[in-house]
Amino acid sequence: MxxxxxxxxxxxxxxxxxxxxxxxxxxxxxxxxxxxxxxxxxxxxxxxxxxxxxxxxSFAKWNGFTPSWRWVGLGNYADLLYADPSLAADLRRAVGNTAQIMVAVPLLTVAVSLPLAVMLNSITRLRAVLRSVYFLPYVTSGIAVYYAWRYVLAPDGAINLLLGSLGLGSLRQPQGFLGNPDTALPTLIVILVWSSVPVATLLYLSGLQAIDRGIVEAAHIDGAGSWHVMRRIIWPLLRPMTVAIALLGVRDALHGFQIFLIMTNGGPGGHTDVLGLMAYRLAFMKGLAPSLGHASALGWLLFAGAVLLTLANARLLRRVQ
Structure with missing residues (x-):
């Protein structure tokens, strides 16, 4: 060997x-x-x-009290989409309201937060103080803020009193801004924008501070004005941040229901009903006959919509980067 x-x-x-x-x-x-x-x-x-x-x-009927489920297959989804006239009508109305919020809240948030971020970025003194002031609405307890808004928007609330004292009595809402079907949803959109602007402003501010100042100064030396610098340099560099802010607004519109539950409960006449609130109401607000199967089916429809929006956002991010 x-x-x-x-x-x-x-x-x-x-x-x-x-x-x-x-x-x-x-x-x-x-x-x-x-x-x-x-x-x-x-x-x-x-x-x-x-x-x-x-x-x-989501494939069964159950009210939360009986010991067993009754399987119905795709019946719950069919009821929500077309089979049950009352549920289908409520779903279409909730989809319409949710779509308005999904479009309006991100657009208004970007339109308000970007100028604020530019202003904060140009300030050298008291920047930290102003940043804390703008961020305060986000860290305040949501429920307490919503009840405060209800008081401000009531028929005898601060806004109606202010309009009357300024001689703008024609703009007052005798039933309150949340009791008028024409102003209820726009008012809630404004409040949602007010609560989402702080985070968007800080995101934009961080993006602005990450931009190389040499690029901006070179553009100014070449004769570019502030508007052209914003449009041609700063805005393209902030597009990924804008897409992320828009996605946050869409997410809140799809899954958020707390503000609608506390401030209007879907009223008046369903004009502020949204998909998240509808799912909550089907599961917990129908007395002794809750429809947990319909609520679960609606929840999974919301999940499918969120997945599609996430995939679309990922594709959009790849294009803008």
Missing amino acids: STTSVELPARRLREQPPRRAVAARWRRRLVGWAFVAPAVALFLLMGAYTIASGFLL
Whole structure:
């Protein structure tokens, strides 16, 4: 037998880790899994199980009280889309209101937050103070702010009193801005924009501060005015930020319902009803006959819409970058 053939098994034995090292490695792994196991179990219980049961519930009828479900297949989806006239009408109205919010809130947010960010970026003194002031609406408790807005917009609220004192009584709303079908949804859109401007302003401000000042100064030296610099240089560089801000507004329009529940509950006459509020009402606000199956089906329709919008946003981001 050659010397090489004898040395190969010995070398393999030397390269193999000792048994104690292998045992210690497995003990470390088990300890790590022991620490992670509670979080994994909680996710499986509260996350995976809830998602799976909600998906199955969208194919069944259940009011939350009976011990068993009644399977209906795609019946819940059909009821929402066309089979049930009352549900289908409510869904179409909620889709229309949600679409208006999805378009108006991102556009107005960008139109307000970008000039604010440019102004803050041009200020050298008190920038931190002003930034904190603009960010204050976002950190304030939402429910408390919504109740404050209800008081301000009431028939005897501050806005009607202010309009009367300024001699603009024709603009007053005797039933309140939230009680008039013509002003209820625009008023809520304004409040949504007011609450989303702080984050958008900070995002734009961070984007402006990341732009190389040499590029802007070179454009000014070449004779470009402030408007042309904004349009030709700053705005194209901020397009990815704009897409992200628009996506946040669309997300809030699809899934947000807290402001609509507290301030109008979908009224007056369903003029402020949105998809998120409709799903909540189907599940929890129908007394002793909630329709959890319809609520789950509507939730999954919202999820499908959110996925499509996310894919569209990802494709748009790839184009603008």
